[in-house]
Amino acid sequence: MMKIGMIGLGNMGMPMAKNLLESGFTVYGNDRSELAETVFQQAGGIIGLSAIQMAGRCAIILTSLPSTAAVESVYLGEAGLIHQSDENILLIDTSTVSPEVNRRISEEAQVKGVAYLAAPVSGGVIGAENRTLTFMVGGRAVDYERSLPIISVLGENLFHVNERIDSGTIAKLINNLLIGFYTAGVSEALALANENNMDMNKLFDMLNVSYGQSRIYERNFKSFIENEEYEPGFALKLLRKDMGFALQLAESNQLHLPISQALFAVYEEAEHAGLAEEDMSALYKRIGHQKIAFTIGGLK
Numbered sequence: 001m002m003k004i005g006m007i008g009l010g011n012m013g014m015p016m017a018k019n020l021l022e023s024g025f026t027v028y029g030n031d032r033s034e035l036a037e038t039v040f041q042q043a044g045g046i047i048g049l050s051a052i053q054m055a056g057r058c059a060i061i062l063t064s065l066p067s068t069a070a071v072e073s074v075y076l077g078e079a080g081l082i083h084q085s086d087e088n089i090l091l092i093d094t095s096t097v098s099p100e101v102n103r104r105i106s107e108e109a110q111v112k113g114v115a116y117l118a119a120p121v122s123g124g125v126i127g128a129e130n131r132t133l134t135f136m137v138g139g140r141a142v143d144y145e146r147s148l149p150i151i152s153v154l155g156e157n158l159f160h161v162n163e164r165i166d167s168g169t170i171a172k173l174i175n176n177l178l179i180g181f182y183t184a185g186v187s188e189a190l191a192l193a194n195e196n197n198m199d200m201n202k203l204f205d206m207l208n209v210s211y212g213q214s215r216i217y218e219r220n221f222k223s224f225i226e227n228e229e230y231e232p233g234f235a236l237k238l239l240r241k242d243m244g245f246a247l248q249l250a251e252s253n254q255l256h257l258p259i260s261q262a263l264f265a266v267y268e269e270a271e272h273a274g275l276a277e278e279d280m281s282a283l284y285k286r287i288g289h290q291k292i293a294f295t296i297g298g299l300k
Contacts, residue, residue, distance in 0.1 A: 008065045075091070096173070100166075115143045119151065170249065180267065223281075
Protein backbone atom coordinates (compact mmCIF):
# COMPACT_ATOMS: atom_id res chain seq x y z
CA MET A 1 0.00 0.00 0.00
CA MET A 2 1.22 3.51 -0.76
CA LYS A 3 2.59 5.82 1.92
CA ILE A 4 0.30 8.71 2.84
CA GLY A 5 1.02 11.85 4.83
CA MET A 6 -1.53 13.74 6.91
CA ILE A 7 -0.60 17.22 8.11
CA GLY A 8 -3.10 18.45 10.67
CA LEU A 9 -4.44 15.93 13.20
CA GLY A 10 -7.33 17.97 14.53
CA ASN A 11 -11.05 17.29 14.65
CA MET A 12 -11.16 16.38 10.96
CA GLY A 13 -7.61 15.30 10.20
CA MET A 14 -7.36 12.75 13.00
CA PRO A 15 -10.36 10.60 12.04
CA MET A 16 -9.38 10.79 8.36
CA ALA A 17 -5.84 9.65 9.19
CA LYS A 18 -7.15 6.82 11.38
CA ASN A 19 -9.48 5.64 8.63
CA LEU A 20 -6.55 5.47 6.22
CA LEU A 21 -4.65 3.40 8.77
CA GLU A 22 -7.59 1.05 9.19
CA SER A 23 -7.70 0.61 5.42
CA GLY A 24 -4.13 -0.64 5.38
CA PHE A 25 -2.20 2.45 4.30
CA THR A 26 1.08 3.47 5.89
CA VAL A 27 0.29 6.91 7.28
CA TYR A 28 2.67 9.56 8.56
CA GLY A 29 1.12 12.21 10.80
CA ASN A 30 2.26 15.71 11.63
CA ASP A 31 0.64 18.23 13.96
CA ARG A 32 1.70 21.17 16.11
CA SER A 33 0.15 19.38 19.10
CA GLU A 34 2.37 16.72 20.69
CA LEU A 35 -0.73 15.21 22.29
CA ALA A 36 -2.42 14.79 18.90
CA GLU A 37 0.69 13.12 17.50
CA THR A 38 0.86 10.78 20.50
CA VAL A 39 -2.78 9.78 20.05
CA PHE A 40 -2.13 9.12 16.37
CA GLN A 41 0.96 7.04 17.14
CA GLN A 42 -1.06 4.95 19.60
CA ALA A 43 -3.51 4.26 16.77
CA GLY A 44 -0.69 2.87 14.62
CA GLY A 45 0.48 5.97 12.77
CA ILE A 46 4.04 7.11 12.26
CA ILE A 47 5.14 10.44 13.73
CA GLY A 48 8.37 12.36 14.14
CA LEU A 49 8.80 13.54 10.56
CA SER A 50 8.63 17.16 9.49
CA ALA A 51 6.44 18.18 6.57
CA ILE A 52 9.56 18.35 4.39
CA GLN A 53 10.64 14.85 5.40
CA MET A 54 7.15 13.54 4.70
CA ALA A 55 7.37 15.03 1.20
CA GLY A 56 10.39 12.84 0.57
CA ARG A 57 8.62 9.62 1.57
CA CYS A 58 4.95 9.92 0.66
CA ALA A 59 3.15 9.49 -2.64
CA ILE A 60 0.25 11.64 -1.44
CA ILE A 61 0.04 14.24 1.33
CA LEU A 62 -3.28 15.51 2.64
CA THR A 63 -3.62 18.60 4.76
CA SER A 64 -6.44 19.49 7.14
CA LEU A 65 -5.60 22.86 8.66
CA PRO A 66 -7.60 25.37 10.73
CA SER A 67 -6.65 28.70 9.17
CA THR A 68 -5.37 30.53 6.11
CA ALA A 69 -2.12 31.29 7.94
CA ALA A 70 -1.56 27.59 8.63
CA VAL A 71 -2.24 26.63 5.00
CA GLU A 72 0.10 29.32 3.68
CA SER A 73 2.81 28.27 6.15
CA VAL A 74 2.62 24.61 5.16
CA TYR A 75 2.42 25.12 1.39
CA LEU A 76 4.19 28.35 0.47
CA GLY A 77 7.68 29.73 0.93
CA GLU A 78 11.06 28.08 0.58
CA ALA A 79 10.34 25.63 3.42
CA GLY A 80 6.82 24.85 2.20
CA LEU A 81 5.51 21.67 0.63
CA ILE A 82 5.42 23.10 -2.88
CA HIS A 83 9.13 23.93 -2.98
CA GLN A 84 10.20 20.79 -1.14
CA SER A 85 8.20 18.24 -3.16
CA ASP A 86 9.12 16.52 -6.40
CA GLU A 87 7.00 15.92 -9.48
CA ASN A 88 5.82 12.48 -8.32
CA ILE A 89 3.87 13.68 -5.30
CA LEU A 90 0.18 14.68 -5.10
CA LEU A 91 -0.79 17.34 -2.56
CA ILE A 92 -4.44 17.52 -1.47
CA ASP A 93 -5.66 20.34 0.76
CA THR A 94 -8.97 19.56 2.47
CA SER A 95 -8.98 22.84 4.41
CA THR A 96 -11.42 25.66 3.69
CA VAL A 97 -9.57 28.82 2.70
CA SER A 98 -10.28 31.63 0.27
CA PRO A 99 -10.28 30.93 -3.47
CA GLU A 100 -7.43 33.42 -3.79
CA VAL A 101 -5.22 31.24 -1.57
CA ASN A 102 -6.07 28.19 -3.70
CA ARG A 103 -4.97 30.10 -6.79
CA ARG A 104 -1.69 31.27 -5.28
CA ILE A 105 -0.77 27.75 -4.17
CA SER A 106 -1.74 26.38 -7.58
CA GLU A 107 0.40 28.94 -9.39
CA GLU A 108 3.46 27.98 -7.35
CA ALA A 109 2.69 24.29 -7.82
CA GLN A 110 2.56 24.71 -11.60
CA VAL A 111 5.93 26.45 -11.60
CA LYS A 112 7.44 23.55 -9.66
CA GLY A 113 5.57 20.88 -11.61
CA VAL A 114 3.85 19.59 -8.47
CA ALA A 115 0.31 18.16 -8.57
CA TYR A 116 -2.09 19.96 -6.24
CA LEU A 117 -5.82 19.67 -5.57
CA ALA A 118 -8.01 22.01 -3.52
CA ALA A 119 -10.52 19.58 -2.02
CA PRO A 120 -12.53 21.00 0.88
CA VAL A 121 -14.88 18.60 2.64
CA SER A 122 -18.31 18.79 4.21
CA GLY A 123 -19.92 16.49 6.74
CA GLY A 124 -18.27 17.50 9.98
CA VAL A 125 -16.53 15.34 12.51
CA ILE A 126 -19.24 12.69 12.31
CA GLY A 127 -18.74 12.44 8.56
CA ALA A 128 -14.97 12.19 9.01
CA GLU A 129 -15.38 9.41 11.56
CA ASN A 130 -17.98 7.49 9.55
CA ARG A 131 -16.26 7.90 6.16
CA THR A 132 -19.28 9.73 4.77
CA LEU A 133 -17.64 13.07 3.91
CA THR A 134 -18.48 15.02 0.79
CA PHE A 135 -15.38 16.01 -1.20
CA MET A 136 -15.66 19.04 -3.48
CA VAL A 137 -12.53 18.91 -5.60
CA GLY A 138 -11.05 21.53 -7.89
CA GLY A 139 -8.03 20.82 -10.08
CA ARG A 140 -6.85 18.72 -13.00
CA ALA A 141 -8.97 15.68 -13.84
CA VAL A 142 -5.88 13.47 -14.02
CA ASP A 143 -4.93 14.45 -10.47
CA TYR A 144 -8.49 13.87 -9.29
CA GLU A 145 -8.41 10.34 -10.74
CA ARG A 146 -5.15 9.75 -8.92
CA SER A 147 -6.71 10.86 -5.64
CA LEU A 148 -9.66 8.48 -5.81
CA PRO A 149 -8.08 5.46 -4.07
CA ILE A 150 -7.51 7.74 -1.06
CA ILE A 151 -10.54 10.01 -0.89
CA SER A 152 -12.92 7.11 -1.62
CA VAL A 153 -11.76 5.65 1.70
CA LEU A 154 -12.64 8.89 3.48
CA GLY A 155 -15.93 9.93 1.89
CA GLU A 156 -18.93 8.59 0.03
CA ASN A 157 -19.88 11.71 -1.95
CA LEU A 158 -17.01 12.56 -4.27
CA PHE A 159 -17.33 15.44 -6.75
CA HIS A 160 -14.80 16.74 -9.23
CA VAL A 161 -16.33 20.19 -9.70
CA ASN A 162 -14.09 21.14 -12.63
CA GLU A 163 -10.44 21.84 -13.46
CA ARG A 164 -10.52 25.37 -12.08
CA ILE A 165 -8.50 24.99 -8.89
CA ASP A 166 -10.83 27.05 -6.70
CA SER A 167 -14.08 25.51 -7.98
CA GLY A 168 -14.41 23.09 -5.07
CA THR A 169 -13.77 25.88 -2.60
CA ILE A 170 -16.44 28.05 -4.22
CA ALA A 171 -18.92 25.18 -3.88
CA LYS A 172 -17.91 24.72 -0.23
CA LEU A 173 -18.32 28.44 0.55
CA ILE A 174 -21.79 28.44 -0.99
CA ASN A 175 -22.61 25.38 1.13
CA ASN A 176 -21.40 27.06 4.32
CA LEU A 177 -23.17 30.31 3.52
CA LEU A 178 -26.40 28.29 3.43
CA ILE A 179 -25.42 26.60 6.70
CA GLY A 180 -25.07 30.06 8.21
CA PHE A 181 -28.62 30.91 7.12
CA TYR A 182 -30.05 27.59 8.35
CA THR A 183 -28.30 27.81 11.72
CA ALA A 184 -29.56 31.34 12.32
CA GLY A 185 -33.08 30.36 11.23
CA VAL A 186 -33.14 27.37 13.58
CA SER A 187 -31.78 29.51 16.43
CA GLU A 188 -34.41 32.22 16.04
CA ALA A 189 -37.29 29.78 15.49
CA LEU A 190 -36.42 27.73 18.57
CA ALA A 191 -35.90 30.84 20.68
CA LEU A 192 -39.44 31.88 19.71
CA ALA A 193 -40.74 28.41 20.52
CA ASN A 194 -39.01 28.39 23.89
CA GLU A 195 -40.48 31.78 24.86
CA ASN A 196 -43.93 30.33 24.15
CA ASN A 197 -43.35 27.21 26.27
CA MET A 198 -43.52 24.84 23.32
CA ASP A 199 -42.51 21.21 23.82
CA MET A 200 -39.33 21.32 21.77
CA ASN A 201 -39.27 17.60 21.03
CA LYS A 202 -42.88 17.55 19.89
CA LEU A 203 -42.19 20.62 17.75
CA PHE A 204 -39.26 18.83 16.14
CA ASP A 205 -41.45 15.81 15.38
CA MET A 206 -44.01 18.06 13.68
CA LEU A 207 -41.59 20.20 11.72
CA ASN A 208 -39.48 17.22 10.71
CA VAL A 209 -42.38 16.04 8.54
CA SER A 210 -43.18 19.56 7.34
CA TYR A 211 -41.45 22.07 5.08
CA GLY A 212 -39.59 23.44 8.09
CA GLN A 213 -37.48 20.29 8.14
CA SER A 214 -33.76 20.59 7.42
CA ARG A 215 -30.61 18.60 8.10
CA ILE A 216 -29.22 21.55 10.06
CA TYR A 217 -32.35 21.68 12.23
CA GLU A 218 -31.91 17.99 12.99
CA ARG A 219 -28.17 18.33 13.61
CA ASN A 220 -28.29 21.46 15.74
CA PHE A 221 -31.28 20.46 17.82
CA LYS A 222 -30.73 16.74 18.31
CA SER A 223 -26.97 16.82 18.80
CA PHE A 224 -26.55 20.09 20.71
CA ILE A 225 -29.52 22.28 21.69
CA GLU A 226 -31.68 19.48 23.10
CA ASN A 227 -28.87 18.37 25.41
CA GLU A 228 -27.58 21.89 26.12
CA GLU A 229 -24.08 20.71 25.20
CA TYR A 230 -22.04 22.68 22.69
CA GLU A 231 -18.71 20.86 22.38
CA PRO A 232 -17.83 21.86 18.82
CA GLY A 233 -18.46 19.61 15.89
CA PHE A 234 -18.03 22.75 13.79
CA ALA A 235 -17.03 25.79 15.80
CA LEU A 236 -18.96 29.02 15.39
CA LYS A 237 -15.74 30.91 14.60
CA LEU A 238 -15.08 28.58 11.64
CA LEU A 239 -18.55 29.14 10.21
CA ARG A 240 -18.07 32.89 10.58
CA LYS A 241 -14.71 32.61 8.82
CA ASP A 242 -16.20 30.74 5.86
CA MET A 243 -19.10 33.16 5.56
CA GLY A 244 -16.52 35.94 5.42
CA PHE A 245 -14.75 34.19 2.56
CA ALA A 246 -18.09 33.88 0.75
CA LEU A 247 -18.68 37.62 1.14
CA GLN A 248 -15.17 38.34 -0.16
CA LEU A 249 -15.98 36.19 -3.19
CA ALA A 250 -19.21 38.12 -3.74
CA GLU A 251 -17.32 41.41 -3.51
CA SER A 252 -14.77 40.22 -6.06
CA ASN A 253 -17.70 39.54 -8.38
CA GLN A 254 -19.20 42.99 -7.60
CA LEU A 255 -22.22 41.23 -6.11
CA HIS A 256 -24.07 42.79 -3.18
CA LEU A 257 -25.49 40.27 -0.69
CA PRO A 258 -27.27 42.43 1.91
CA ILE A 259 -28.90 39.60 3.88
CA SER A 260 -25.64 37.66 4.05
CA GLN A 261 -23.81 40.76 5.25
CA ALA A 262 -26.35 41.34 8.01
CA LEU A 263 -26.15 37.70 9.03
CA PHE A 264 -22.35 37.83 9.08
CA ALA A 265 -22.59 40.66 11.61
CA VAL A 266 -24.77 38.44 13.82
CA TYR A 267 -22.08 35.76 13.87
CA GLU A 268 -19.38 38.34 14.54
CA GLU A 269 -21.34 39.62 17.53
CA ALA A 270 -21.86 36.07 18.84
CA GLU A 271 -18.15 35.37 18.49
CA HIS A 272 -17.26 38.55 20.39
CA ALA A 273 -19.76 37.51 23.08
CA GLY A 274 -17.67 34.42 23.84
CA LEU A 275 -19.19 31.71 21.62
CA ALA A 276 -16.31 31.45 19.16
CA GLU A 277 -15.02 28.08 20.39
CA GLU A 278 -18.46 26.51 20.87
CA ASP A 279 -20.41 24.67 18.20
CA MET A 280 -22.19 26.85 15.66
CA SER A 281 -25.52 25.74 17.15
CA ALA A 282 -24.64 27.81 20.24
CA LEU A 283 -25.95 30.79 18.31
CA TYR A 284 -29.29 29.67 19.77
CA LYS A 285 -28.06 30.58 23.25
CA ARG A 286 -27.09 34.06 22.15
CA ILE A 287 -30.38 34.77 20.42
CA GLY A 288 -32.34 33.36 23.35
CA HIS A 289 -30.62 35.76 25.74
CA GLN A 290 -31.44 38.85 23.72
CA LYS A 291 -34.67 40.68 24.43
CA ILE A 292 -36.11 43.63 22.56
CA ALA A 293 -38.34 46.13 24.35
CA PHE A 294 -41.53 46.91 22.48
CA THR A 295 -43.91 49.80 22.81
CA ILE A 296 -47.22 50.35 21.08
CA GLY A 297 -45.52 52.80 18.76
CA GLY A 298 -42.80 50.36 17.79
CA LEU A 299 -39.31 49.53 18.98
CA LYS A 300 -37.53 51.51 21.64
